[in-house]
Amino acid sequence: MSSANARSAREIVAAVRDPELPSLTIDELGILRDVRLEGETVVVSITPTYSGCPAMGVIADDIVAALRANSLESRVETVLSPAWSSDWLSDTAKAKLRAAGVAPPGSLSCPRCDSSDVRTVSEFGSTACQALVVCRSCGEPFPHFKTHQ
Amino acid sequence: MITATGTLRVYVTRIADDLLINAQRLAEYMTNAPELEEELAIANISLDNLGVAQALYSYAATVADDGRSADELAFLRTEREFTNCLLVEQPHRDFADVMVRQFFLDAWHLELWAALEASTDPTIAAVAAKAVKEARYHVRHSSGWVVRLGDGTPESGARTQRAIDSLWRFTGELTTGDNHDATAAAAGFGVNPADLEGGWNARVQQVIGTARLAIPEDPFQATGGRQGRHTEHLGHLLAELQFMQRAYPGLDW
Numbered sequence: 197m198s199s200a201n202a203r204s205a206r207e208i209v210a211a212v213r214d215p216e217l218p219s220l221t222i223d224e225l226g227i228l229r230d231v232r233l234e235g236e237t238v239v240v241s242i243t244p245t246y247s248g249c250p251a252m253g254v255i256a257d258d259i260v261a262a263l264r265a266n267s268l269e270s271r272v273e274t275v276l277s278p279a280w281s282s283d284w285l286s287d288t289a290k291a292k293l294r295a296a297g298v299a300p301p302g303s304l305s306c307p308r309c310d311s312s313d314v315r316t317v318s319e320f321g322s323t324a325c326q327a328l329v330v331c332r333s334c335g336e337p338f339p340h341f342k343t344h345q
Numbered sequence: 346m347i348t349a350t351g352t353l354r355v356y357v358t359r360i361a362d363d364l365l366i367n368a369q370r371l372a373e374y375m376t377n378a379p380e381l382e383e384e385l386a387i388a389n390i391s392l393d394n395l396g397v398a399q400a401l402y403s404y405a406a407t408v409a410d411d412g413r414s415a416d417e418l419a420f421l422r423t424e425r426e427f428t429n430c431l432l433v434e435q436p437h438r439d440f441a442d443v444m445v446r447q448f449f450l451d452a453w454h455l456e457l458w459a460a461l462e463a464s465t466d467p468t469i470a471a472v473a474a475k476a477v478k479e480a481r482y483h484v485r486h487s488s489g490w491v492v493r494l495g496d497g498t499p500e501s502g503a504r505t506q507r508a509i510d511s512l513w514r515f516t517g518e519l520t521t522g523d524n525h526d527a528t529a530a531a532a533g534f535g536v537n538p539a540d541l542e543g544g545w546n547a548r549v550q551q552v553i554g555t556a557r558l559a560i561p562e563d564p565f566q567a568t569g570g571r572q573g574r575h576t577e578h579l580g581h582l583l584a585e586l587q588f589m590q591r592a593y594p595g596l597d598w
């Protein structure tokens with residue numbers, strides 16, 4: 197396989213979306229760690245946001261399916277080190293989360309009205325990486341992508 | 346004779362067993378919490394525990410190299426082969442039991458993972474570096490509840506004290522080491538549980554004090570879980586946890 201193919205494999209994998217946060221790709225989330233070639237096989241390394249993230253299986257399946265659609269065989273490996281950090285989210289990724297109604301990690305404010313007068317209802321939300329918050333100004337309940345360092 | 350490789354498998358499996366059995370206990374309570382947010386929290390924490398257990402069982406299976414997979418370690422070992430501490434297998438009567446048990450365990454995991462980040466074993470160190478971040482959330486959650494319940498109404502306070510009174514006797518085992526722990530600590534991949542007692546104790550005393558509750562005076566502490574000698578509750582838990590694999594051997598999703 198040529199290096200051009202390796203580059204396109206990387207592009208294909210980088211475009212796979214997170215099943216729980218479909219506004220973001222796995223690359224933007226920082227869980228895509230490496231794409232390399234072993235002979236004819238594309239080997240993809242991903243890292244979980246949280247240890248028990250149930251989306252890992254789906255993400256691995258989605259990666260294999262996306263590459264297979266481009267006639268590429270692949271294998272997905274899970275790596276734990278270095279441990280994922282919400283610092284790995286780019287500014288673009290944070291803006292996309294906010295536009296999708298999810299307050300990004302960092303200073304917390306309502307994604308609807310921008311008020312910082314908010315109340316955390318639960319540190320554990322609909323997914324392991326999100327907390328549940330309510331805005332005191334406009335009443336909007338929203339998920340907060342937790343700061344995880 | 347205790348070898349470093351044999352101990353590595355035992356050491357990793359003990360930590361995984363604590364996490365798996367606790368995850369199952371939490372799962373039992375998932376639809377019984379006092380509010381919806383709490384059910385999400387309990388489900389999340391259970392899942393975090395399960396995720397770490399899975400990583401450690403996979404590693405234990407690799408180290409042992411005896412043909413048993415991570416799933417077989419979880420679903421096909423008998424009661425006597427499980428080496429979890431007695432605390433995690435204790436049943437719960439109410440939310441106070443769940444939160445006190447969880448708090449004792451979270452406080453322990455916080456100390457354990459922080460110490461194991463420095464493990465000479467790269468896999469243990471990587472798991473610990475990840476788990477320590479989660480343990481910080483977990484302990485904030487469970488200690489918050491212990492304080493709210495303890496310093497809440499007379500009823501919630503009495504029930505939380507009852508939970509402490511019945512679970513305290515199972516906490517000493519967390520910081521009681523044996524030959525395997527000594528070997529693991531000497532080899533550098535593990536830590537002596539007794540070395541973590543100070544940190545665990547300080548946190549527990551502080552939270553129970555803030556909650557206006559008391560630690561029982563009876564010094565009796567039960568042990569045996571690490572050697573596979575369990576209370577009568579583990580067998581019942583395993584019967585449920587392992588039912589599918591026992592009824593349909595080799596069942597897969």
